[in-house]
Amino acid sequence: MSATDLSDHGHDIRERFGFWRRSYAMVVKEFIQLRRDRVSFAMIVMIPVMQLLLFGYAINTTPHNLPSAVLLQEDSDLARSVLKALENTAYFRFTREVHDVDEFDNLLKSGKVLFGVEIPRGFERAVRRGDKPALLVAADATDPVAASAALGSLGMVVQTALQHDLYIGDPPEMPFEIRAHARYNPAASxxxxxxxxxxxxxxxxxxxxxxxxxxxxxxxxxxxxxxxxxxxxxxxxxxxxxxxxxxxxxxxxxxxxxxxxxxxxxxxxxxxxxxxxxxxxxxxxxxxxxxxxxxxxxxxxxxxxxxxxxxxxxxxxxxxxxxxxxxxxxxxxxxxxxxxxxxxxxxxxxxxxxxxxxxxxxxxxxxxxxxxxxxxxxxxxxxxxxx
Known part of the structure; x- marks a missing residue:
């Protein structure tokens, strides 16, 4: 091998080592800069951790124990059974008891409750006479996701409420009905x-x-x-x-x-x-x-x-x-x-x-x-x- 070839070979080796040396220096420099930039470093750590914690623990697309109010116009055994049956669905949590319709409406408008249940006066007596009275459940449907699952659970409430109050087995027909009223967004748009x-x-x-x-x-x-x-x-x-x-x-x-x-x-x-x-x-x-x-x-x-x-x-x-x-x-x-x-x-x-x-x-x-x-x-x- 000639002297010229040896010189070129040595130059190529130095260039390759120089490339990796300079690249290594840039990598070290970037890590030092990243360490000094505390906000960027915090973003690297905090964003994935925050997303994991929020989606894992805080986000729930099928919410339960939603705040509800009750307008109880009679305090009877059957009325208490109905409220207990609603709570047993795990969707309703009664946090307020109101005394008139205006207070009922104001709570729904302000968003302090998502549901309102009205049990009319003479409810149990009408059931026992076979008059088939209506029980009103009003829902704040501005958030359809929160309201839909809870309203869908109402079908089992009648059966559960009557199980220990009027009948031993299944009644031949439902002695009262639940009228669900989705307010503010009835079409769940x-x-x-x-x-x-x-x-x-x-x-x-x-x-x-x-x-x-x-x-x-x-x-x-x-x-x-x-x-x-x-x-x-x-x-x-x-x-x-x-x-x-x-x-x-x-x-x-x-x-x-x-x-x-x-x-x-x-x-x-x-x-x-x-x-x-x-x-x-x-x-x-x-x-x-x-x-x-x-x-x-x-x-x-x-x-x-x-x-x-x-x-x-x-x-x-x-x-x-x-x-x-x-x-x-x-x-x-x-x-x-x-x-x-x-x-x-x-x-x-x-x-x-x-x-x-x-x-x-x-x-x-x-x-x-x-x-x-x-x-x-x-x-x-x-x-x-x-x-």
Whole structure:
């Protein structure tokens, strides 16, 4: 082998070793950078863990023990047997006893209960006389998934209720009937449930991202120095960045609702003014949370990642995709701390039930409290000087 060939062979070997050495150096560099980027590392670990825990423990497409109210106009052995038979189906859990029809309707409109059972006066006497009275079960069918399984279980209630009260064996015919009334969405149309919830879901995603990127964009572009040199207070910076996006969010909400009404036939039974006011409150709450994220992270990538970390549990635990009442208690507590949970209830109640502000007091106050907490944190964390 000539000297030239040996030289070329040695050069090839050095090139191959150089390739792997440089590649190894890049791999080490990326791991070091990933270790320093704590938000990205947390995303790698937390997203699969969060999805597994939420889908494994919190999500239930066949919910049980749903909150129910009873209008008991007579306290008899047969009435108690009927209520016990309803509870034995594992779908109904009686949490309220009301005294008139108005209270009955208000609980359903506000979403505090999903079912209402009315046992009329003279019910047991009418059964024993063979008059075949009717027992009313009213269901909040704005969430068809939660209502359908429970209503489908009513057929066995009559048999179970009478087993120990009137008959030893099977009765020749049913001595009373159960009239199930699916309110607000009698056809169990999924679009009546999904379209109002989409308003909140889309607004959550866009509003979080808009404002989460606002402060970090200023820092990366170098314009934050000019902003900080001005005689402006942190709260003024926050309002200056939030208010334009309130208008953007309002336009988005109007667009989604218009498409829902015109193309999908979703009704708006309540006050449009109330819906607009509470939508503005919800938009402002999400903007304040997004602004808080922008004061925590260091760059736009981290801002996007943190927004997605917040958006994932919001869409899963809010009751938009899965019945809220069917989740375990710990998941419901987490869901109550998410703005989307309260807004989904609000928009469905106004559009499908014609609910008023009196029916929505709890969710309105919860949204206002979340907005104030986010604003206080954002103003407190705002950096008056660049790091």
């Amino acid at each position: 999924s679009r009546l449930n999904i379209v109002p919830g989409l308003v909140g879901t889309i607004l959550t995603m866009t509003m979080l991202i808009f404002t989460a990127l606002s402060v970090t964009r200023e820092v990366e572009r170098g314009t934050m120095e000019s902003l900080l040199s001005m005689p402006i207070k942190p709260v003024e910076v926050m309002f200056g960045k939030i208010i334009p996006y309130v208008l953007v969010g309002f336009i988005q909400a109007f667009l989604i609702l218009s498409i829902g009404v015109l193309l999908f036939g979703v009704p708006v039974l309540g006050s449009l003014t109330l819906l607009a006011l509470l939508s503005t409150l919800f938009i402002t709450t999400n903007l304040a949370i997004g602004y808080t994220f922008s004061t925590i992270v260091q760059n736009q990538l981290q801002a996007m990642q943190m927004s997605m970390m917040f958006f994932l549990p919001s869409i899963l635990l809010s009751g938009f995709m899965f019945p809220f009442a069917g989740m375990p208690v710990w998941a419901q507590y987490l869901g109550e701390g998410l703005p989307l949970t309260h807004y989904v209830r609000i928009v469905r109640a106004i559009m499908l039930k014609g609910a008023t502000v009196q029916n929505l007091q709890y969710d309105t106050l919860a949204l206002a409290a979340l907005m104030l907490v986010a604003m206080v944190i954002a103003v407190t964390r705002f950096r008056r000087t660049l790091d």
